[in-house]
Amino acid sequence: MEQLLVHMEQELVGQRQNVRLLIAALLAGGHVLLEGVPGIGKTKMVRTLSGLIGGESKRVQFTPDMMPSDIIGHVVFNMHHNRFETVKGPVFANLLLADEINRTPPKTQSALLEAMEERQVTIQGVTYPLPEPFFVVATQNPVEYEGTYVLPEAQLDRFLFKLTMQYPSLEHERQILRQHVRSQDSQSVATEPVCSLDDLLSERKRLDEVVVDDTIIDYITTLIRKTRETQRLVLGASSRAGIAVLQASKAWALLDNRMYVTPDDVKMVARPALRHRLVLAPQAEMEGGTSDHIIDETLAAIPVPR
Structure with missing residues (x-):
């Protein structure tokens, strides 16, 4: 995991926290929604x-005319063998990049619901398990809304994290340009694996050994319930959101070489784990409020366990 972090941070200048959160989601067995303007490295x-x-990775460019069968697969008749055969779609991979997921209609987006939650897909009434591990990273553009479809709440809830990528700082942008001059190819990425699937699955088993004190459980429970009590939200966090915060906190602790969760771990993952699960009230939106602000205010109002 340390080597994976080092190599990722070398390639992606100025994205240290997002890189660590991405790997934490991979460790926790969750999926990631990656949001940012074009051209910043999503x-x-x-x-x-x-x-x-290690493992198989596939990329799907989502478009308005895409059908569910283009993702999960379909059944065709093989005239040569005189029988029906199942053609598996790109979802059968260890890492699936769903590029610009909000450019395809909800019917096609829903094709990922069963895959992301139950790690299986159903093609013509037959259920097929997906490879292990199975990790979905979806990207979307937060600015250009023409020709896009808003992700439904059920789809958003399938993502462990929603990460937002911002423009790099002045010094980081200089480093990016220097890297481009040295390589003469800004798209070049490391191709030699530093972490096998067995390594990853082994680390996931270690996640079960991370100790979570009852005070941390109470801390997370209070956070989740507080989001349902504020008048600034139409929809607060669900029980699944609480589980997401718990699992993400354990993964963050493991990345920090600790076998126990602290309140700081919870604070670190609260924003990416909750921001896409909360729905602001119209008045809060008119006042310029955001989910991140409400999460920060809620955390500030809860006593930190000792």
């Missing part, structure tokens, strides 16, 4: 990760 981040871990 696709490169996923391609770099796919090159550094």
Whole structure:
């Protein structure tokens, strides 16, 4: 995991926290929604990760005319053998990059619901298990809304994290340009894996050994319930959101070489784990409020366990 982090941070300048959160989601067995304007490295981040871990990676460019069968697969008749055969779609991979997921209609988006939650897909009434591990990273553009479809709440809830990528700082942008001059190819990524699937699955088993004190459980429970009590939200966090915060906190602790969870771990993962699960009230939106602000305010109002 340390080597994976080092190589990722070398390739993706100025994205240290997002890189660590991406790997934490991979460790926790969750999926990631990656949001940011074009040209700041969303696709490169996923391609770099796919090159550094073993297993099969696939990329799907979502478009308005895409059908569910283009993702999960379909059944065709083989005239040569005189029988029906199942053609598996790109979802049968260890890492699936769903590029610009909000450019395809809800009917096609829903094709990922069963895959992301139950790690299986159903084609013509037959259920097929997906490879293990199975990790989905979806990207979307937060600015251009023409020709896009808003992700439904059920789809958003399938993502462990929603990560937002911002423009790099001045010094980080200089480093990016220097890297481009040295390589003469800004798209070049590491291709030699530094982490096998067995390594990853072994680390996931270690996640079960991370100790979570009852005070941390109470801390997370209070956070989740507080989001349902504020008048600034139409929809607060669900029980699944609480589980997401718990699992993500354990993964963050493991990345920090600790076998126990602290309140700081919970604070670190609360934003990416909850921001896409909360729905602001109209008045809060008019006042310029955001999910991140409400999460920060809620955390500040809860006593930190000792």
